[in-house]
Amino acid sequence: MAKYYIRKVAGFLVTLFLVSLLTFAVFQILPGNPALVILGVDADPAQIQQLEDEMGLDKPIPLRFLEWVGGLLRGDLGTSYRYHQPVSQLIGNAFGVTVQLAVFALILTALVGIPVGIWLSHHSKKPYALPVSMLSQLGLSVPAFCFSVLLINIFSVQLGWLPSMGYTPFSQDPVACLKSLTLPSVAIAFGSAAVLIRYVKVSVIQQEHQDYVKTAQSKGVPARKILRSHVLRNSLIPVLTIFGMTITDVLGGSIIIENVFSLPGIGKLVSTSINSRDLPLIQGLVLYLAIIVVVCNFLVDVLYSVIDPRIRLK
Amino acid sequence: MRVSTIFKKCLGNRNFILGSSMVGLMVLLMVVGFFYMPYDPDAMDTEHTLEFFSSQHLLGTDQFGRDVLSRIMEGTRVSFLVGALTVVFGLLVGGAIGSLAGYYGGKVDEVIMKLIDTQMAFPGVLLALMLIAVFGNSIQNLILALGVMSIPRFARISRSGFIKYRDAEFIKAARSRGAGDGRIIFLHILPNIVPELIVTSSLGFAGAVMSEAGLSYLGLGIQPPTPSFGKMLSEAQGEILKAGWYVLVPALAITLLVMGFNLIGDALQEVTEHGR
Numbered sequence: 283m284a285k286y287y288i289r290k291v292a293g294f295l296v297t298l299f300l301v302s303l304l305t306f307a308v309f310q311i312l313p314g315n316p317a318l319v320i321l322g323v324d325a326d327p328a329q330i331q332q333l334e335d336e337m338g339l340d341k342p343i344p345l346r347f348l349e350w351v352g353g354l355l356r357g358d359l360g361t362s363y364r365y366h367q368p369v370s371q372l373i374g375n376a377f378g379v380t381v382q383l384a385v386f387a388l389i390l391t392a393l394v395g396i397p398v399g400i401w402l403s404h405h406s407k408k409p410y411a412l413p414v415s416m417l418s419q420l421g422l423s424v425p426a427f428c429f430s431v432l433l434i435n436i437f438s439v440q441l442g443w444l445p446s447m448g449y450t451p452f453s454q455d456p457v458a459c460l461k462s463l464t465l466p467s468v469a470i471a472f473g474s475a476a477v478l479i480r481y482v483k484v485s486v487i488q489q490e491h492q493d494y495v496k497t498a499q500s501k502g503v504p505a506r507k508i509l510r511s512h513v514l515r516n517s518l519i520p521v522l523t524i525f526g527m528t529i530t531d532v533l534g535g536s537i538i539i540e541n542v543f544s545l546p547g548i549g550k551l552v553s554t555s556i557n558s559r560d561l562p563l564i565q566g567l568v569l570y571l572a573i574i575v576v577v578c579n580f581l582v583d584v585l586y587s588v589i590d591p592r593i594r595l596k
Numbered sequence: 597m598r599v600s601t602i603f604k605k606c607l608g609n610r611n612f613i614l615g616s617s618m619v620g621l622m623v624l625l626m627v628v629g630f631f632y633m634p635y636d637p638d639a640m641d642t643e644h645t646l647e648f649f650s651s652q653h654l655l656g657t658d659q660f661g662r663d664v665l666s667r668i669m670e671g672t673r674v675s676f677l678v679g680a681l682t683v684v685f686g687l688l689v690g691g692a693i694g695s696l697a698g699y700y701g702g703k704v705d706e707v708i709m710k711l712i713d714t715q716m717a718f719p720g721v722l723l724a725l726m727l728i729a730v731f732g733n734s735i736q737n738l739i740l741a742l743g744v745m746s747i748p749r750f751a752r753i754s755r756s757g758f759i760k761y762r763d764a765e766f767i768k769a770a771r772s773r774g775a776g777d778g779r780i781i782f783l784h785i786l787p788n789i790v791p792e793l794i795v796t797s798s799l800g801f802a803g804a805v806m807s808e809a810g811l812s813y814l815g816l817g818i819q820p821p822t823p824s825f826g827k828m829l830s831e832a833q834g835e836i837l838k839a840g841w842y843v844l845v846p847a848l849a850i851t852l853l854v855m856g857f858n859l860i861g862d863a864l865q866e867v868t869e870h871g872r
């Protein structure tokens with residue numbers, strides 16, 4: 283058992299290393315002089331020289347990578363050229379907004395996805411389930427940002443219930459904060475709930491064909507009880523892995539959605555940093571998001587093996 | 597299963613019919629656009645801005661008075677071009693490395709899968725954004741970025757296909773007759789996983805169209821004045837208070853394409869799996 287976890291942790295560390303290596307490497311193949319790219323062609327040569335020194339461009343690449351990783355471990359990701367602030371500080375400020383959005387969206391996803399998936403596993407053939415199936419098919423195919431403009435059109439422009447853009451910090455006004463996050467979260471959750479519904483449905487149906495269900499039925503256990511204490515427990519195990527994927531989806535989705543709703547989170551920072559060619563900031567953001575994904579997947583993996591010990595034996 | 601039976605089964609599949617009508621409508625708009633467009637898509641008319649649907653402008657006009665239908669017709673070209681080239685790139689590169697990993701297994705497989713897993717750690721359009729940030733903003737780089745993004749999807753599917761067949765009886769038979777690796781890979785295994793690859797291509801096309809629209813929405817994809825659905829959407833969002841209908845047009849165009857290809861992919865998967 284210890285062997286299983288050692289292997290998992292080793293794999294996790296290797297992935298972390300590879301992710302940082304890849305992020306670092308991509309920015310090294312930048313065509314032309316990075317200092318020139320950042321400052322523009324008509325920059326003062328002295329300024330370019332200064333920036334080159336700051337970035338340590340004269341040092342060999344492996345040394346720069348080591349320095350960069352060393353900085354990472356100390357929480358130092360360099361300084362943004364545009365904001366003249368430490369990258370880690372900028373990310374820290376934006377991170378709160380993205381976390382709130384992601385958590386809100388994940389809660390909505392779970393609250394809708396799991397019950398509807400279970401319900402559909404029993405009723406999907408019935409005519410009254412058709413609208414629900416169609417909605418979940420729409421959720422799978424309508425891009426979240428297209429769905430967002432529809433939501434804005436209905437709930438902000440026509441009805442005027444919810445703001446179409448901007449963000450109010452929770453500490454300032456909790457109600458306004460929830461309001462500002464509602465539409466973006468719904469837009470993200472619409473798609474990820476649809477994915478979850480599909481997996482829950484398939485998983486429940488698969489479990490119901492297992493022998494232990496037949497045994498329980500022949501013993502006369504009521505259907506409700508079979509579902510609750512046998513089928514659900516087993517069918518939600520694979521769903522947990524999907525939930526790991528959902529976290530990735532939600533983070534990926536928030537990059538565009540935050541821009542649709544002008545939320546000052548990580549996603550908004552990503553697009554502004556690319557538009558202003560703020561390389562250290564882009565690099566920091568990309569790495570940061572990737573690390574979150576790797577950590578979440580690792581935690582889901584570990585949780586998975588705790589819930590289903592059979593995994594550890596494979 | 598024979599191609600003609602697959603085709604017949606597709607025609608009986610509701611999702612396939614629905615999906616191909618959606619894609620068909622967009623293809624029609626594109627093809628007609630090569631021969632005839634109601635207006636010049638770039639011609640501005642400041643006296644008729646943000647007009648609602650009418651017999652003159654079937655889908656209205658945008659903030660510069662340009663005909664929205666003509667712009668949609670031209671926009672389909674970008675979507676299809678980016679989608680098709682992205683799929684070709686993903687299919688060639690992803691298919692190749694997935695096949696190698698699945699066929700040879702062992703260390704090769706381990707290294708390739710580790711790299712694929714690493715790539716999967718970059719959520720959504722992040723990887724494409726990073727590549728665009730580094731290489732600059734152009735349609736070639738956009739396709740390259742989306743192509744790289746689609747590699748894992750193709751690699752995984754061809755890997756699992758090759759794992760499934762590499763120890764099959766008919767492969768052993770071919771090997772004992774002296775067939776080399778190249779012959780086995782291309783002539784014996786590859787034809788068997790074509791259905792899976794077609795399904796993945798269809799889903800990949802939908803993904804590429806969606807990502808392109810998303811990046812163009814952010815202003816990091818197709819550059820104006822070339823019409824692209826994503827860019828139109830973000831322009832329309834700016835006018836949402838004056839003309840709420842306008843955002844719905846590009847949003848619907850993107851949705852039709854994405855949903856159409858998703859439905860076709862799902863239907864093909866259903867049809868080819870049932871036959872086994």
